[in-house]
Amino acid sequence: MKKKVAILGVLFFLTICSILLILINDKESELEKLPALMDASGKINITVGDFQLSTQPYIGDTNAPIKVIEFADFKCPACKQWELSSFPKFKQKFIDSGKVQFYFINFPFLGPDSIEAAVAAETVYNQNPEAFWDFKTKLYQSQGKEKTIWATEKFILKFARNNIDAIDFDLFKKDLKDHNYLLNVKKDFKISAANGIYGTPSFIVNGTRVDSSELENKILSLLE
Numbered sequence: 001m002k003k004k005v006a007i008l009g010v011l012f013f014l015t016i017c018s019i020l021l022i023l024i025n026d027k028e029s030e031l032e033k034l035p036a037l038m039d040a041s042g043k044i045n046i047t048v049g050d051f052q053l054s055t056q057p058y059i060g061d062t063n064a065p066i067k068v069i070e071f072a073d074f075k076c077p078a079c080k081q082w083e084l085s086s087f088p089k090f091k092q093k094f095i096d097s098g099k100v101q102f103y104f105i106n107f108p109f110l111g112p113d114s115i116e117a118a119v120a121a122e123t124v125y126n127q128n129p130e131a132f133w134d135f136k137t138k139l140y141q142s143q144g145k146e147k148t149i150w151a152t153e154k155f156i157l158k159f160a161r162n163n164i165d166a167i168d169f170d171l172f173k174k175d176l177k178d179h180n181y182l183l184n185v186k187k188d189f190k191i192s193a194a195n196g197i198y199g200t201p202s203f204i205v206n207g208t209r210v211d212s213s214e215l216e217n218k219i220l221s222l223l224e
Helices: 002-033 079-094 111-125 129-141 153-163 168-179 180-195 212-223
Strands: 066-072 102-108 203-204 206-209
Touching: 066 079, 066 212, 079 102, 079 129, 079 212, 102 111, 102 180, 111 129, 111 153, 111 168, 111 180, 129 153, 153 168, 203 212, 206 212
Parallel strands: 066 102
Antiparallel strands: 066 203, 203 206
């Protein structure tokens, strides 16, 4: 009887070890898939004050007197807070009223999966610009812990399939796996660095950098 119990104990131990090994290998495989900015090939010319807005996601009247640029990282908890708590009111008050044209630029600095999330956002934008804003809000709603690597290819694909209807998922999957818009993310990162962006969320209002706490007052002062 004791021998049978011992054998069962060994088998249980080996089963647990096998499961752990599979999980570790799966995690390592996901980490290996994460892109790095150095992997992006192509020429990028950035100068101070050049935000290349013609290629950035935007909403609002193109004739609005005030141009606001948000710099954000999808892993940033403060960005999530601003997106979910402040942006809806900001949009209603300033964007929908025609006072502000609002742009978004990636600044993926918090981890390797920040880059993956930014690539996913660029992939959505280049397929359907309007779907980008839905993707942005819903990804923040699904944000994992800042110090964990959560925005993996596996996570992003499952997230997009379940949450973003206005895209061709198969095309999105192919573009994401091939990192077809990694150069766009590298360009965004260089734009951010060249213009003195060092944290998120950060904002540029008509050429002047302001913190989120100053954003509304800055706009109101410009509208006087």
